[in-house]
Amino acid sequence: MPDAARLLAAYDHELRAAELTRPEPGLQLSMDGPLTRITGGRRGFIAGPPDLGLHGDALATLIARQCAFFTGRGEEFEWKTRGHDRPADLPARLLAAGFTAEPTETVFVAPLDAVTPSAPPAGDALVREAHGTDDLLRIASLTAHVFGHDEAAVAADLLARARADDGTTTHVVAEADGRFVSAARLELVPGTGFAGLWGGATLPGWRGRGLYRALVTHRVAVARAHGARYLLVDALPPSRPILERLGFLAITTTTPYTYSPVRSARQLSR
Known part of the structure; x- marks a missing residue:
């Protein structure tokens, strides 16, 4: 490594x-x-x-x-x-x-081949990729609720980016009981070997159940399929132990x- x-x-x-x-x-x-x-x-x-x-x-x-x-x-x-x-x-x-x-936040980077796969999440959540306007609006609602952002502004931003996207962005969600309980995205950076892990939001009642690791693992597979060499994430202290167990190294702060x-x-x- x-x-x-x-x-x-x-x-x-x-x-x-x-x-x-x-x-x-x-x-x-x-x-x-x-x-x-x-x-x-x-x-x-x-x-x-x-x-x-x-x-x-x-x-x-x-x-x-x-x-x-x-x-x-x-x-x-x-x-x-x-x-x-x-x-x-x-x-x-x-x-x-x-x-x-x-x-x-701490900036973590991992060579893709050094990332350790994670176990499936606990509970009844289904991890899948998001598609279409309805899914993006549900992600906006979740993100606004978790981070206290303006839902309309988050939705407008997500939809505008989706209209301009050329296949570099993949949204991944965990769904349970008909609602999104966690969401995150992968962004490939054209012209580089990097893919960024961004936008992680999980409802408080669903934290500590392995969803963060599960969404990272799914995005690792997507990044590998697109030929990325490195994964990048900016993380707050609670995420550090999880990322280090997965194979990420802290390289600087932001x-x-x-x-x-x-x-x-x-x-x-x-």
């Missing part, structure tokens, strides 16, 4: 390079210096290379331009940082500019910083 340093190098050179040049289905990219702005989704997004190559006033100006751009659109946006990125003071500068830090024009305006008015 490759060590964490080699996996991190593949992550930076393949996956993050693709973030800057290859939009996900339904999204649009525009450049501003070393950054890529991503629009067309539920909220805006900023992606950058591991080293922005800017410091001091130049970095502050770059940050201010992103705030002005998305404020002009009336749109909240996320700037995703990694723990090994440079300059090291970027997180502090984002906070000073009015951003809010979301929970830090902290999203969000900027809301409305929230920032309220802060300035105080």
